[in-house]
Amino acid sequence: MVTIYDIAKKANVSAMTVSRVINNTGRISEKTRSKVKRVMEELNYVPNHMARSLVLQQTNLLFLLITDITNPFYTTLSRGAEDAARKYGYRLLFGNSDETLEKEADYINTILATRVDGVLIAPTGDSSLPNLERLQSSSVPFVLLDREVPGMEADLVLGDSRDGARRLVEHLSDLGHRRIAMVNGVSTTSSARLRLQGYLDGMKLNDLPVHEGYMHESSFRPIDDYSHIEAWLDHMQPFPTAILAGNNVLAVETIRMLHKRGLRVPEDISVVGFDDLGPFSEVDPFLTVISQQAYQFGYTGTQMLIERIQSRDQPDPWKKIVLPSDLLVRRSVRDLRHQ
Amino acid sequence: MVTIYDIAKKANVSAMTVSRVINNTGRISEKTRSKVKRVMEELNYVPNHMARSLVLQQTNLLFLLITDITNPFYTTLSRGAEDAARKYGYRLLFGNSDETLEKEADYINTILATRVDGVLIAPTGDSSLPNLERLQSSSVPFVLLDREVPGMEADLVLGDSRDGARRLVEHLSDLGHRRIAMVNGVSTTSSARLRLQGYLDGMKLNDLPVHEGYMHESSFRPIDDYSHIEAWLDHMQPFPTAILAGNNVLAVETIRMLHKRGLRVPEDISVVGFDDLGPFSEVDPFLTVISQQAYQFGYTGTQMLIERIQSRDQPDPWKKIVLPSDLLVRRSVRDLRHQ
DNA sequence: TTGTATGCGTTATCAC
DNA sequence: GTGATAACGCATACAA
Numbered sequence: 001m002v003t004i005y006d007i008a009k010k011a012n013v014s015a016m017t018v019s020r021v022i023n024n025t026g027r028i029s030e031k032t033r034s035k036v037k038r039v040m041e042e043l044n045y046v047p048n049h050m051a052r053s054l055v056l057q058q059t060n061l062l063f064l065l066i067t068d069i070t071n072p073f074y075t076t077l078s079r080g081a082e083d084a085a086r087k088y089g090y091r092l093l094f095g096n097s098d099e100t101l102e103k104e105a106d107y108i109n110t111i112l113a114t115r116v117d118g119v120l121i122a123p124t125g126d127s128s129l130p131n132l133e134r135l136q137s138s139s140v141p142f143v144l145l146d147r148e149v150p151g152m153e154a155d156l157v158l159g160d161s162r163d164g165a166r167r168l169v170e171h172l173s174d175l176g177h178r179r180i181a182m183v184n185g186v187s188t189t190s191s192a193r194l195r196l197q198g199y200l201d202g203m204k205l206n207d208l209p210v211h212e213g214y215m216h217e218s219s220f221r222p223i224d225d226y227s228h229i230e231a232w233l234d235h236m237q238p239f240p241t242a243i244l245a246g247n248n249v250l251a252v253e254t255i256r257m258l259h260k261r262g263l264r265v266p267e268d269i270s271v272v273g274f275d276d277l278g279p280f281s282e283v284d285p286f287l288t289v290i291s292q293q294a295y296q297f298g299y300t301g302t303q304m305l306i307e308r309i310q311s312r313d314q315p316d317p318w319k320k321i322v323l324p325s326d327l328l329v330r331r332s333v334r335d336l337r338h339q
Numbered sequence: 340m341v342t343i344y345d346i347a348k349k350a351n352v353s354a355m356t357v358s359r360v361i362n363n364t365g366r367i368s369e370k371t372r373s374k375v376k377r378v379m380e381e382l383n384y385v386p387n388h389m390a391r392s393l394v395l396q397q398t399n400l401l402f403l404l405i406t407d408i409t410n411p412f413y414t415t416l417s418r419g420a421e422d423a424a425r426k427y428g429y430r431l432l433f434g435n436s437d438e439t440l441e442k443e444a445d446y447i448n449t450i451l452a453t454r455v456d457g458v459l460i461a462p463t464g465d466s467s468l469p470n471l472e473r474l475q476s477s478s479v480p481f482v483l484l485d486r487e488v489p490g491m492e493a494d495l496v497l498g499d500s501r502d503g504a505r506r507l508v509e510h511l512s513d514l515g516h517r518r519i520a521m522v523n524g525v526s527t528t529s530s531a532r533l534r535l536q537g538y539l540d541g542m543k544l545n546d547l548p549v550h551e552g553y554m555h556e557s558s559f560r561p562i563d564d565y566s567h568i569e570a571w572l573d574h575m576q577p578f579p580t581a582i583l584a585g586n587n588v589l590a591v592e593t594i595r596m597l598h599k600r601g602l603r604v605p606e607d608i609s610v611v612g613f614d615d616l617g618p619f620s621e622v623d624p625f626l627t628v629i630s631q632q633a634y635q636f637g638y639t640g641t642q643m644l645i646e647r648i649q650s651r652d653q654p655d656p657w658k659k660i661v662l663p664s665d666l667l668v669r670r671s672v673r674d675l676r677h678q
Numbered sequence: 679t680t681g682t683a684t685g686c687g688t689t690a691t692c693a694c
Numbered sequence: 695g696t697g698a699t700a701a702c703g704c705a706t707a708c709a710a
Contacts, residue, residue: 029679
């Protein structure tokens with residue numbers, strides 16, 4: 001690999017002059033500048049970011065840690081983060097914790113060792129606290145995405161989970177549904193807790209009874225065994241006319257289990273969910289969902305992070321941004337009003 | 340940030356000893372080893388990858404450059420690459436060229452400057468050649484994914500585009516379709532060329548006429564304006580009974596344009612595509628597709644890359660792996676046999 | 679306008 | 695077993 005010294009020697013200047021040409025600093029005569037530039041081209045010089053970062057004590061690198069790269073919500077979010085990072089001259093490193101605390105801890109090590117300038121992280125849940133504290137004690141700026149962690153003050157980009165769930169219940173109620181069940185992610189995740197709250201809000205506001213066993217805890221990420229959902233379906237008494245799923249994965253898997261039991265959606269039972277199924281869901285729009293602005297999560301979060309990085313000296317108070325979401329009415333809900 | 344010197348001072352040893360403890364090299368007495376380890380924990384030491392890479396002349400970093408992060412084919416591929424990279428102790432950097440030559444060139448700069456150990460790249464097309472040559476002349480090992488580039492010898496992971504397209508035509512033909520049109524990506528991309536070839540193969544083998552204007556060139560990535568597809572639909576004479584889309588994006592957009600014209604799929608016209616619509620397409624399986632093993636593209640490609648990196652001295656001949664694909668028959672094709 | 683010396687955090691080499 | 699020194703590629707402070 002060619003270094004600034006190779007350039008310097010060939011251009012008959014010092015390495016320092018080359019460095020100045022590269023960074024456009026200091027005063028340089030037009031003649032030497034162009035000579036150096038020509039040699040750089042000739043030798044196909046590419047600066048070494050690592051050496052540069054080592055002396056500058058900054059990497060221009062951000063790290064985005066999401067919990068499920070196969071989930072369109074997070075890939076769209078990633079796209080937003082990437083665009084924002086590029087716009088402000090940062091590069092983006094990328095990790096996928098798989099909703100697993102250990103992988104998350106592992107990535108935190110990588111993050112610290114890589115000396116990235118900042119981190120965007122969707123924590124796996126409340127138990128991410130120690131992982132976040134490691135970032136904090138190394139004073140690496142970070143922004144929390146999609147989920148809060150009790151005990152951790154930080155910049156934050158959230159959706160309106162609670163109100164979103166409430167609106168889904170209301171929508172079902174408007175169409176005549178009274179027996180509404182909910183399958184959710186683990187309650188150690190703030191978004192799951194808020195969506196459950198919103199569900200209960202909606203049930204109460206619309207005078208709907210919450211029967212015993214109507215709330216079931218599963219997982220936000222794809223898992224191998226969904227027999228617990230089958231068992232849950234088998235035991236609900238009375239059987240619901242609609243199910244609210246805590247995210248898109250759960251909506252899909254619940255529908256799969258319903259099909260397995262010979263139940264059609266929406267003819268036999270209605271299903272609504274949280275987060276859309278991806279950029280292609282419009283081909284054959286099926287699932288009625290609360291759709292969050294995934295791209296904005298990433299874009300806004302990255303902007304907040306970069307602001308935080310660039311004003312490290314005068315720390316502003318923590319910011320919390322709540323992004324609104326849309327109710328997309330499609331055809332997974334049956335109208336029960338004229339029965 | 341705490342360095343090995345901080346550790347060394349506190350543990351009353353030299354920095355070198357600390358380094359040896361960290362890397363498990365050389366001979367160290369159990370006593371000093373445990374002492375150093377304790378101090379490391381106390382001080383919350385995290386090694387600095389950049390400094391390490393600078394002297395070792397390797398980063399343990401791979402770069403994956405895909406062309407469309409919103410496309411489930413590539414995100415699933417990414418997941419495979421990530422898993423393989425982790426398994427072999429590499430970290431994965433990540434970029435999205437958006438099917439744009441300029442962004443790709445930009446990322447090549449980043450890649451070279453970051454001194455990654457290897458690159459996985461899905462080139463935007465034939466004109467990626469100069470970009471790849473830059474990698475080559477810097478002797479950065481790389482593996483081509485999903486697309487070949489004429490004039491560039493390299494390790495390669497491909498799908499069976501040509502045969503896949505042929506099978507789609509055959510499937511349509513089996514169901515009584517004779518007028519089959521094709522909308523494709525730009526012909527400067529090898530996969531588009533091969534799929535066109537496969538389409539032509541299929542038409543010929545099944546004695547189907549290729550009417551004038553039945554082949555239309557669009558784009559593999561989402562673009563703003565699809566009016567050219569509308570115009571194409573309006574001008575085909577005779578109007579086809581089925582359309583073969585060169586990838587998933589085109590399938591979706593074609594269906595959208597058909598809907599816009601009041602045509603139902605599959606009642607009025609059938610559509611088949613290449614690559615599945617993502618992990619959730621099974622909820623309401625609609626589009627009949629040739630589904631490629633996206634995960635394997637990433638996993639296998641990464642393995643090939645790592646092998647190539649680790650045997651830099653005895654360069655093996657280039658490897659080319661062709662992954663088989665599946666025909667997933669769903670309900671976007673109408674059976675015309677009993678008309 | 680340009681050059682010299684020094685240090686960023688780590689490891690390899692060689693000495694003790 | 696352990697330590698001193700140089701080197702990786704670059705940029706800053708200070709000279710010239």
